Amino acid sequence: xxxxxxxxxxxxxxxxxxALSGLGLFGFVIAHMLGNLQVFLGAEKFNAYAAMxxxxxxLWPARIGLLGMIFAHMGSAAALVLRSNKxxxxxxxxxxxxxxxxxxxxMRFGGLVLLAFIVYHLLHMxxxxxxxxxxxxxxxxxxxLTCFAYQNLVSGLMNPAVASAYIVxxxxxxxxxxxxxxxxxxxxxxxxxxxxxxxxxxALSFGGLITAGNCAIAxxxxxxxxxxx
Amino acid sequence: xDLTLNIWRQTSKDSAGNFETYQLxxxxxxxxxxxxxxxxxxxxxxxxxEPVAFEHDCREGICGSCGLMINGAPHGHLPRTTTCQLHMxxxxxxxxxxxxPFRAGAFPVLKDLVVDRSALDRIVQAGGFISVRTGSAxxxxxxxxxxxxxxxxxxxxxxxxxxxxxxxxxNAAAMLFTGAKVTHLGLLPQGQPERYDRVTKMVHQMDKEExxxxxxxxxxxxxxxxGIPLDVISQMNRDLLVAxxxxxxx
Numbered sequence: 001x002x003x004x005x006x007x008x009x010x011x012x013x014x015x016x017x018x019a020l021s022g023l024g025l026f027g028f029v030i031a032h033m034l035g036n037l038q039v040f041l042g043a044e045k046f047n048a049y050a051a052m053x054x055x056x057x058x059l060w061p062a063r064i065g066l067l068g069m070i071f072a073h074m075g076s077a078a079a080l081v082l083r084s085n086k087x088x089x090x091x092x093x094x095x096x097x098x099x100x101x102x103x104x105x106x107m108r109f110g111g112l113v114l115l116a117f118i119v120y121h122l123l124h125m126x127x128x129x130x131x132x133x134x135x136x137x138x139x140x141x142x143x144x145l146t147c148f149a150y151q152n153l154v155s156g157l158m159n160p161a162v163a164s165a166y167i168v169x170x171x172x173x174x175x176x177x178x179x180x181x182x183x184x185x186x187x188x189x190x191x192x193x194x195x196x197x198x199x200x201x202x203a204l205s206f207g208g209l210i211t212a213g214n215c216a217i218a219x220x221x222x223x224x225x226x227x228x229x
Numbered sequence: 230x231d232l233t234l235n236i237w238r239q240t241s242k243d244s245a246g247n248f249e250t251y252q253l254x255x256x257x258x259x260x261x262x263x264x265x266x267x268x269x270x271x272x273x274x275x276x277x278x279e280p281v282a283f284e285h286d287c288r289e290g291i292c293g294s295c296g297l298m299i300n301g302a303p304h305g306h307l308p309r310t311t312t313c314q315l316h317m318x319x320x321x322x323x324x325x326x327x328x329x330p331f332r333a334g335a336f337p338v339l340k341d342l343v344v345d346r347s348a349l350d351r352i353v354q355a356g357g358f359i360s361v362r363t364g365s366a367x368x369x370x371x372x373x374x375x376x377x378x379x380x381x382x383x384x385x386x387x388x389x390x391x392x393x394x395x396x397x398x399x400n401a402a403a404m405l406f407t408g409a410k411v412t413h414l415g416l417l418p419q420g421q422p423e424r425y426d427r428v429t430k431m432v433h434q435m436d437k438e439e440x441x442x443x444x445x446x447x448x449x450x451x452x453x454x455x456g457i458p459l460d461v462i463s464q465m466n467r468d469l470l471v472a473x474x475x476x477x478x479x
Contacts, residue, residue, distance in 0.1 A: 003478040010432055011402070011442035012469050080400075080442045087401035087441035089334050093235070093248065094301035094327040098397060098451040104444065183445040189470055191463020 011083065012187075014076045019184035021072040026181060026206070028066060029173065033213045036153075040220070043150040043229045050149030054137045070118070077111060103179035103207075110172045117169035124156060131156050154228050157221040166218045174211030178204050230256050230322040234269065236281055237329045239338050242345075246338065248327075258318040262305065263288060263295060265317055266328075282341040290314040290454065293389030296396065297342055298329040303393035303452045311391065311454045331396035335403070335438045346392050348438040349406055353390075355434035355479075356427035357410040359419050378416045385413035387455040397452035400441030405449040407435050408461035415468055425472035432469055433479030 007013040035053070039046050053059065097105075120130060128134030133155045135148035157163045181203035185191075190199060220226045232253045239246030253272070256265055263285050270280035286294040295312040299305035305315045320326065328342060336344040374382075386409075394405035411428050414420035420427070443462050450459045472478075 003473070003476070006433070006478060007469075007473050010436050010469075011404075011440075012432055012466055015442055015466070016470070083439070084400040084402075084441040087334050087439055088332055090332050092298060092301055092329055092332055093237075094329070096301040096306070098302060098448050100446040100448055104446050107444065179445070186445055186459075186463045187443075187466055189463055189467025191460035191466070193458075193460060196460065196463075 011080070014080050015187045017072055018076040018080070019187040021069040021076070022180050022184050024069045025066070025073060026177065026184075028069075029177070029210055030206075033210055036217055037213060039150060039153055039217055039226055046150040046153075047147045050147035051137065051145040054147055055145045074111075074115065077108070081108065101179060103175045104183075106172070106175050107179060110176045113169065113172040114176060117165075117172070120165070121169075124162075125152060128152070151228060153217075154221055154226060157218050160222050163218040163222045167215050170211045170214040170218075173214075174207040176207075177210060178207030181206055230258060230317065230320065230324075232256055232265075232320065232323075233325045235325065235327040236342070237338075238281070238341055239330075240279075240340065242337055242339055246341075256317055258316070260317045261288065261313055262297075262299070262315040262317065263313050282339075282343050284343050285313060288313040291389060293391035296331050296344075296346075296391045296393055298327075298331060298396055300327050303331065303396040304391075304454050308451065309454055309456050311389075314454075331392050333392075333395050333401040333440065335401070335440050336392060336395065344392075346390070348440070349390050349392060349395075349403065351438060352403065352407055352431055352434045353410060356423065356430035357414065359414060360423065361419075363419070372418050374418060382413050382416040385409040385416075385457060385461050388413070388453075388457055389455060391454060393452045393454060394449035394457075395440065397448040398441065398443075399446055399448065400444055402443050402449075403435050403438070403440040404443040404462045404465070405453060405457055405459070407431050408463075408465040409457050411465040411468055412461040415464070425468065425475050425477040428465060428468040429472045429477050429479045432465070 008017060035049060038049050123130035125131065128136065131152065134152055137145045137147040140146045157166065182200045183203075185195065185199035185203075190196070217226070234251045234253060235248045236251060237246055238249045251269055251273075253265070253269055256268065260268070263283070266281060266283055273280045283297060284294045286292040288295070290311040290313060293311075296303060297305075297312045299312065299315070304310055304312045305319065307315055307319055330336075330338050330342045330344045331346075333344075335348040336346055339345050388406060388409040390406065392403075392406070395401055395403050398404075411431060414427060415424045445459070445462075447459055450457060
């Protein structure tokens with residue numbers, strides 16, 4: 001298996017690990033947004049969706065898979081940043097950017113912002129310790145679950161300060177995807193000019209859509225359009 | 230025009246360097262950037278000082294020797310231009326110009342503005358060649374090459390190995406350089422037998438030289454005096470993936 005070790009530890013192999021884990025996390029982010037947009041369908045539908053997810057036997061395998069992808073993504077990023085710093089020990093006195101979007105320059109810092117947000121978000125909406133009025137799912141006595149995800153979401157985001165933190169994180173996520181989705185296509189070998197333009201536009205659109213969709217939830221709650229039943 | 234130059238001076242590979250400021254008067258706008266440095270060196274020699282060491286050879290924009298970081302851009306701010314083809318008419322009277330060597334761990338500074346770019350040669354030695362006798366030039370059309378692949382191979386083959394891609398890359402990566410060689414030889418029929426061994430060996434050597442990785446900033450393709458497109462990097466990534474599927478290793 002030396003070939004696999006050699007491949008995965010090469011600069012391109014590490015980028016491929018980053019691209020594949022990024023692709024998986026990108027898929028999760030889309031599904032997560034679509035799931036959460038059901039908050040606009042009302043408390044009953046949203047809580048039923050939450051109960052279906054919580055009672056799903058695939059819940060823990062999916063969580064472990066996601067955690068694995070986050071570690072693979074961060075691990076490859078950390079390894080590459082260390083190499084990159086070593087590759088230019090002495091910097092320039094004067095430097096001008098020749099091209100490159102704003103998004104690409106925020107990848108590393110934005111990634112750290114997202115990591116901090118993921119930790120906070122899990123404590124806030126999954127574990128509940130960072131949430132004043134968090135209610136866990138309960139057995140409904142008939143083998144099913146009764147969940148309060150709608151109440152948790154609305155009471156958790158009613159505070160404008162909390163909603164602002166969520167919005168900042170979603171903008172960071174949008175920027176990360178606007179470069180990341182395009183970049184992962186190139187890393188996986190889709191650099192042909194035909195696919196390149198498509199990938200660039202798809203990345204921008206997905207980044208924008210995810211930011212808009214997730215921010216819409218926070219804004220609707222702060223504005224009182226989505227309220228407690 | 231009168232200019233103020235801030236130039237990196239370093240006496241040898243192991244010594245510490247620093248920036249020195251020089252004043253130049255009455256520089257002709259038709260001079261090339263290197264001719265302007267020649268004037269500076271004559272002035273320095275006249276004063277009994279050590280002239281500024283910089284690399285140059287053809288002064289026609291095709292040899293790749295004259296790589297300088299000029300005001301934070303490799304070969305200066307003018308697109309698709311080598312330092313020797315950059316003329317002083319691109320600057321204004323009273324300009325302050327900072328001139329630095331190309332910076333990368335793999336490009337140690339030898340003296341002043343001269344860096345050792347042998348790391349790029351070692352990447353080529355690892356696989357950037359075709360190991361069969363090519364003989365004399367074949368008859369036209371004896372070996373069919375699809376037009377678009379011939380064009381892409383030719384675009385990649387225009388690389389002059391100056392190292393501007395490495396100099397401009399925030400990660401000091403040699404991906405555009407290596408990708409250009411991999412694409413140039415890998416797309417042509419003569420390069421097919423060694424295509425997948427070549428890419429694994431060249432990428433392995435590139436990593437061994439401690440160049441960085443590609444974050445798709447795209448600085449390299451803008452800095453490249455030959456405008457080599459970014460898709461050569463993606464071609465290299467794809468060839469490396471296929472090489473794994475074919476069971477090739479370095």
